[in-house]
Amino acid sequence: MKQRFKEHIKQDKEEWGLPEEVESIEEMIRLYRAGKISDNEFRRFRLQYGAYGARLNQDFTMMRIKVPAGILFPDQLRRLASLSEAFSIGSVHVSTRQNIQMHWIYLDDVPEVERGLVEVGLTTRESCGNTIRNIVVSPFAGVCKKEPFDVTPYAKAFAKFFLRNTLNQNLPRKFKFNFACCEEHNLSKIADMGLVPITKEENGKIVRGFRVYLGGGLGPASFIAELLEEFTNEDQLLPTAIAVIRLFDRLGDRINMHRNRMRYLVHDMGFNKFKELVLKEREIVNATKSIYMKLDIKDIEKPTKGLISIKPFNASNEYKRWFNTNVVEQKQQGYYLVFISLQMGDISANQLRELARVVEEFSGENAIITTPQQGFVIRWVLGSDLPKLYKQLSSVGLAKPGALSITSAVACVGTTSCNLAITNSHRLGKEIQQRLLEKGLDKDKDLEGVTIHISGCPNSCGQHMIGTLGFYGGASRVNNTLTPTYNMLIGGRIGEDARLGRVITRVPAKRVIDVILKMISIYKSERNDKEKFTQWIDRILEGRGSNIKDVEELRKIIEEEAKIPDADIDADLYLDYGSDNKFTAKTARGECAA
Amino acid sequence: MRKIIIKPKELLNKLDEYIIIDARKEDEYKEGHIINAISLPLARVLDAKDPNELAEVFRSVGVSNDDKVVVYDDIFGAIAARVAWTLEYIGNDNVSLLSVTFSKWKSMGYKVEKRIRKRKEAKKFIVRVNDAILATADYVNAISKTNNKILLDSRERLNYLDAHIPHAINISWRALGNEDSILKSPEELRRMLKNRKIDRDKEIITYCGSVGTLSGLAYYALKYAGYENIKLYAKSFKEWKALQLPIEEFKNATYWDLSAE
Numbered sequence A: 001m002k003q004r005f006k007e008h009i010k011q012d013k014e015e016w017g018l019p020e021e022v023e024s025i026e027e028m029i030r031l032y033r034a035g036k037i038s039d040n041e042f043r044r045f046r047l048q049y050g051a052y053g054a055r056l057n058q059d060f061t062m063m064r065i066k067v068p069a070g071i072l073f074p075d076q077l078r079r080l081a082s083l084s085e086a087f088s089i090g091s092v093h094v095s096t097r098q099n100i101q102m103h104w105i106y107l108d109d110v111p112e113v114e115r116g117l118v119e120v121g122l123t124t125r126e127s128c129g130n131t132i133r134n135i136v137v138s139p140f141a142g143v144c145k146k147e148p149f150d151v152t153p154y155a156k157a158f159a160k161f162f163l164r165n166t167l168n169q170n171l172p173r174k175f176k177f178n179f180a181c182c183e184e185h186n187l188s189k190i191a192d193m194g195l196v197p198i199t200k201e202e203n204g205k206i207v208r209g210f211r212v213y214l215g216g217g218l219g220p221a222s223f224i225a226e227l228l229e230e231f232t233n234e235d236q237l238l239p240t241a242i243a244v245i246r247l248f249d250r251l252g253d254r255i256n257m258h259r260n261r262m263r264y265l266v267h268d269m270g271f272n273k274f275k276e277l278v279l280k281e282r283e284i285v286n287a288t289k290s291i292y293m294k295l296d297i298k299d300i301e302k303p304t305k306g307l308i309s310i311k312p313f314n315a316s317n318e319y320k321r322w323f324n325t326n327v328v329e330q331k332q333q334g335y336y337l338v339f340i341s342l343q344m345g346d347i348s349a350n351q352l353r354e355l356a357r358v359v360e361e362f363s364g365e366n367a368i369i370t371t372p373q374q375g376f377v378i379r380w381v382l383g384s385d386l387p388k389l390y391k392q393l394s395s396v397g398l399a400k401p402g403a404l405s406i407t408s409a410v411a412c413v414g415t416t417s418c419n420l421a422i423t424n425s426h427r428l429g430k431e432i433q434q435r436l437l438e439k440g441l442d443k444d445k446d447l448e449g450v451t452i453h454i455s456g457c458p459n460s461c462g463q464h465m466i467g468t469l470g471f472y473g474g475a476s477r478v479n480n481t482l483t484p485t486y487n488m489l490i491g492g493r494i495g496e497d498a499r500l501g502r503v504i505t506r507v508p509a510k511r512v513i514d515v516i517l518k519m520i521s522i523y524k525s526e527r528n529d530k531e532k533f534t535q536w537i538d539r540i541l542e543g544r545g546s547n548i549k550d551v552e553e554l555r556k557i558i559e560e561e562a563k564i565p566d567a568d569i570d571a572d573l574y575l576d577y578g579s580d581n582k583f584t585a586k587t588a589r590g591e592c593a594a
Numbered sequence B: 001m002r003k004i005i006i007k008p009k010e011l012l013n014k015l016d017e018y019i020i021i022d023a024r025k026e027d028e029y030k031e032g033h034i035i036n037a038i039s040l041p042l043a044r045v046l047d048a049k050d051p052n053e054l055a056e057v058f059r060s061v062g063v064s065n066d067d068k069v070v071v072y073d074d075i076f077g078a079i080a081a082r083v084a085w086t087l088e089y090i091g092n093d094n095v096s097l098l099s100v101t102f103s104k105w106k107s108m109g110y111k112v113e114k115r116i117r118k119r120k121e122a123k124k125f126i127v128r129v130n131d132a133i134l135a136t137a138d139y140v141n142a143i144s145k146t147n148n149k150i151l152l153d154s155r156e157r158l159n160y161l162d163a164h165i166p167h168a169i170n171i172s173w174r175a176l177g178n179e180d181s182i183l184k185s186p187e188e189l190r191r192m193l194k195n196r197k198i199d200r201d202k203e204i205i206t207y208c209g210s211v212g213t214l215s216g217l218a219y220y221a222l223k224y225a226g227y228e229n230i231k232l233y234a235k236s237f238k239e240w241k242a243l244q245l246p247i248e249e250f251k252n253a254t255y256w257d258l259s260a261e
């Protein structure tokens, strides 16, 4: 079965981990426990190795595994499964930046976990702390119908070049690269440096290059990145990146931890000024370039066509439903991408093992890719294999429909693990997904392109700023009772015309689902003709709505819907999801800026 | 010297030296078992009320004080460990665990049979209770932060976070073994324990959720790693809760909602 793929697609496995680092982690923890190094020094060290403090409990930590371009191999999936059972909670979490996170690990078990990761080529190095974080790549890269060329080799080369590079060991703050594959599958404008591949013709030859976007990012204050220049030739890609990082390293704010991301630097000096500095710095980089500063780009060889022999079969309704929202044709005829929608990125050890087996049998690249939607995608699946693959996935609960629809909400971990969380955004996300699936909204074509994003605090790890509907957690007094609430935003989107959402009102946690459903029903009665939900939102934002004209008028209706009776009538409405206790907003110091 | 763990090849080389006990349910035994094995389901051991009754159970299936015994099961060694510990408790120090589960044994292509094996009853089993390896609720309740004892909870992480006996720390039973063996190598176990500051000069008391199975496995993991001062709180958290003794809970996070199960 596997044989038929072997010759043609080869996703190279890189060794990201280093065995000697396991020993240095062991040693540092020993020194720390013996009181030989300070809390601060140790914190810096452990963040460099992806160990992030757990919510309100000093004994435990989260470990974030860096997964460049989101590529994981079957042996790595199996290892994640066994490590999560042995040292974590028996499931792992896929993050929006394509990392894998394991939570509630004893700090003192970190070396043992790292050892297990390194053995299969993985690392947690530079996945937290003030470093260049995981390189995010569109999961469509290499198979996208609209891409000019495959960016995967560039992204991997970037990851290789920067990992452990002295350039990024002590930046003012973290730094994020996002690679898009085309205009649509594109998170370039919400990163410190976003890269969109393009080509142009020069003397009858096709030349590769990128549109480079700088200074974007989501957080308590979010910014959309701006374009550096129309065309950055591929050979200028690395010099440009180095120039930007050197500038950030030199000029970034190291004092004020709330303003030390590069976007503030760019914003404060103005983009034109920053751009000028970047271009100048690039000249210096080019002039002093050493032989080590070269990306090793090797295109991955791919077939252009698969076996095209999908036999007609009697597809069940469930199969069709899954097919419609989870399966996408590749540009290589006969091959498909199969998306796996998890519940807010959580997958159990047993499911991981099953996935490993399925990947070996069905993925032409013998690998799986994590997606920014907190899921997975199996690629290079032959069309004729789809029914069989569906059956196997559904037998382990991995064929949930709606992967590319409104039902696949995205949510950060919130109070399940994060020190800064005010609300249980994670559980809310799961509840939303379940309700919307029950209502069959994944099947609603009018809702295509609608995304729901939830964060447990203003920090935006759940990317609430880019959701068509976005929510971020807070605590407010409602009818004189402290209540978990969400600020609701509308109109966020990604892509080349990326836009940040606009806050419209505040909603008690237990009313969020009602409000989402209300929005859909308002849209249905307000829409013009064949207008999609997202288009209707655009009209509202522009003040051109039908009966409901603008954001002001919409707010009133939503506020009405969000009202809750007094606590003595229905106390549950004042509690957060997943908790029977009176709501309190407990938080501790975040470690972002440590 | 007594071996804690016996590998399949070693066992097959010395088949006549050992009494092999299958600790699974009787039905499972009847469907096929390791060659020469006799059946002694854990339930029969748990039913016995005191050391004398226990001794009678073992005697009646042909096990005496000095017999060399190997126990196996098909639940990661946890059931086998509990049977082995019991035998040790009443006075047979020659008990070992098979390094693999029955399924693994089978998948490795080693011999299984369906024939029901019975041994002649043993002449006698002299009860020599080894109280040093048993911890009672009172004993556990007296543990404080400072008295050089370590209380080890062998359940999975979420259960531990949810509620545990005060002062307990957690090593999930799943960290003790791997795909090839019910227990990791002594070196690996020692490394893990050392990282967790579980020192050999401390007394360690293991417990788990119900009847001392998972914690029985932890008991043998510690032994295998060369630790000597270990007790099993055989009645574990089930009894602890029933007695309404104090528990420690962690309610500051909604960690259950992170689980995919």
Ligand code: SF4
Pocket: A412, A413, A414, A415, A418, A419, A420, A421, A422, A425, A455, A456, A457, A458, A459, A460, A461, A462
């Ligand atoms: S958005 Fe807030 S609650 Fe969610 S993970 Fe980030 S810091 Fe934590």
